[in-house]
Amino acid sequence: MKTDLSHTLFVKAQQLIPGGVNSPVRACKSVGCEPLFVKRAAGSKIHDVDGNEFLDFVCSWGPMILGHNHPAVVAAIEKTLQDGTSFGAPCPLEIELAELVIKALPSVEKVRFVSSGTEATMSAIRLARGYTGRKVVVKFDGCYHGHADSFLVKAGSGVITLGIPGSPGVPEDIVRNTVSIPYNNQEILEKTLRDEKLDIACVIIEPVAGNMGVVAPRPGFLQKLRSLTTELGIVLIFDEVITGLRLALGGAQEYFGVMPDLTCLGKIIGGGLPVGAYGGKKEIMDNIAPDGPVYQAGTLSGNPLAMAAGVATMQQLSKLDFYDDLEKKAATFADKLAEIAEKYLPGQTTLNRVGSMMTTFFTPGPVTDFESAMAADTEKYGAHFRQMLSQGVWLAPSQFEAAFISAAQSQADLDLALDKTEWSFKKLAQEQKSR
Ligand SMILES: *Cc1c(COP(=O)(O)O)cnc(C)c1O
Numbered sequence: 001m002k003t004d005l006s007h008t009l010f011v012k013a014q015q016l017i018p019g020g021v022n023s024p025v026r027a028c029k030s031v032g033c034e035p036l037f038v039k040r041a042a043g044s045k046i047h048d049v050d051g052n053e054f055l056d057f058v059c060s061w062g063p064m065i066l067g068h069n070h071p072a073v074v075a076a077i078e079k080t081l082q083d084g085t086s087f088g089a090p091c092p093l094e095i096e097l098a099e100l101v102i103k104a105l106p107s108v109e110k111v112r113f114v115s116s117g118t119e120a121t122m123s124a125i126r127l128a129r130g131y132t133g134r135k136v137v138v139k140f141d142g143c144y145h146g147h148a149d150s151f152l153v154k155a156g157s158g159v160i161t162l163g164i165p166g167s168p169g170v171p172e173d174i175v176r177n178t179v180s181i182p183y184n185n186q187e188i189l190e191k192t193l194r195d196e197k198l199d200i201a202c203v204i205i206e207p208v209a210g211n212m213g214v215v216a217p218r219p220g221f222l223q224k225l226r227s228l229t230t231e232l233g234i235v236l237i238f239d240e241v242i243t244g245l246r247l248a249l250g251g252a253q254e255y256f257g258v259m260p261d262l263t264c265l266g267k268i269i270g271g272g273l274p275v276g277a278y279g280g281k282k283e284i285m286d287n288i289a290p291d292g293p294v295y296q297a298g299t300l301s302g303n304p305l306a307m308a309a310g311v312a313t314m315q316q317l318s319k320l321d322f323y324d325d326l327e328k329k330a331a332t333f334a335d336k337l338a339e340i341a342e343k344y345l346p347g348q349t350t351l352n353r354v355g356s357m358m359t360t361f362f363t364p365g366p367v368t369d370f371e372s373a374m375a376a377d378t379e380k381y382g383a384h385f386r387q388m389l390s391q392g393v394w395l396a397p398s399q400f401e402a403a404f405i406s407a408a409q410s411q412a413d414l415d416l417a418l419d420k421t422e423w424s425f426k427k428l429a430q431e432q433k434s435r
Pocket of ligand 1: 210
């Protein structure tokens with residue numbers, strides 16, 4: 001595979017941008033190679049600057065559920081663009097997207113748009129603290145909620161990928177108000193929430209974890225979390241930045257039938273443009289400025305291009321059978337993937353899947369929390385990643401991320417990915433034997 005131009009660009013980028021990238025995992029450090037620079041993407045494929053074509057399972061880390069450059073989304077952006085790119089004043093598209101979100105997400109009565117998932121989660125905890133008058137945020141080990149100070153305690157995604165325990169630059173005074181507990185452990189959850197010395201404002205959770213690799217909630221775990229938080233007057237926040245509009249139009253809350261007080265959205269809701277949102281019960285949302293005292297603002301919030309992309313995306317997702325079709329496609333693919341893994345690497349991998357998000361962990365498993373995810377053999381994942389890339393399949397450059405199925409992937413695309421996986425797993429098995 002020719003990568004000369006990407007290499008030249010990476011050398012130059014490293015002189016200008018820290019690590020040569022604007023988001024750390026993109027640097028591909030944990031998989032032992034250099035990043036490829038992308039020229040364009042369409043449907044299920046990504047094309048790099050050296051002319052290589054890849055079948056994309058990263059989907060821009062989640063947003064591209066319709067595939068890249070979906071014609072309806074492109075048309076909506078182009079049409080909106082004719083009238084200007086930012087007004088700093090309300091525009092009708094904000095109402096359109098708000099109506100779609102409120103209709104789709106069962107627990108959301110009012111919604112505020114921001115420009116990223118990070119902004120959504122940090123605003124949601126500020127609101128929960130302002131509303132309850134309490135301080136402490138409870139989160140779960142291995143969950144990632146963006147890069148705001150309060151969340152950089154045992155966080156997932158790039159924080160685990162790079163092996164950073166937390167982050168310098170985050171004052172102890174801030175993280176003292178964050179308590180991180182194991183995912184899927186009801187006993188510790190109950191003990192923590194009932195601890196009267198802790199002045200708990202909210203619990204924030206990825207209702208399906210996607211940032212330590214995919215980890216599903218144990219049956220009853222979300223229900224227990226809901227009943228405890230209700231009983232104790234603690235605000236329950238679902239960080240649905242990945243799962244919202246991914247597991248169902250109504251996100252994980254529709255999928256599992258558990259309603260949070262506040263919901264954070266991002267990724268898919270912008271259709272590939274920078275959008276985040278947080279919403280929930282009127283009673284809580286009415287505390288946000290200018291109706292209430294909890295401040296939150298944004299120069300580009302509700303940006304017309306981003307709103308247009310979000311509306312067009314949600315219209316596509318609202319089509320009959322969209323999620324049933326995606327589920328069937330993902331289930332068939334995952335079953336075959338697990339079969340191939342068992343054939344060549346018996347007892348050495350674990351495939352976790354919920355809907356169209358999945359991770360093959362290089363560990364016998366089961367993978368149910370941060371600790372069991374960390375048992376994965378990241379060297380082996382790195383080798384698999386490089387082999388797949390050489391064969392034209394673009395996986396996440398980290399063991400601790402999800403692979404996403406999109407509506408744009410055809411049966412032929414998925415069959416090809418399975419063939420390449422079989423080749424790669426077979427190679428890993430042979431190398432293991434010869435060692
Ligand atoms: C990606 C992600 C975020 C952060 O969103 P950004 O748009 O990257 O700031 C927050 N929470 C979850 C669950 C995410 O996956």
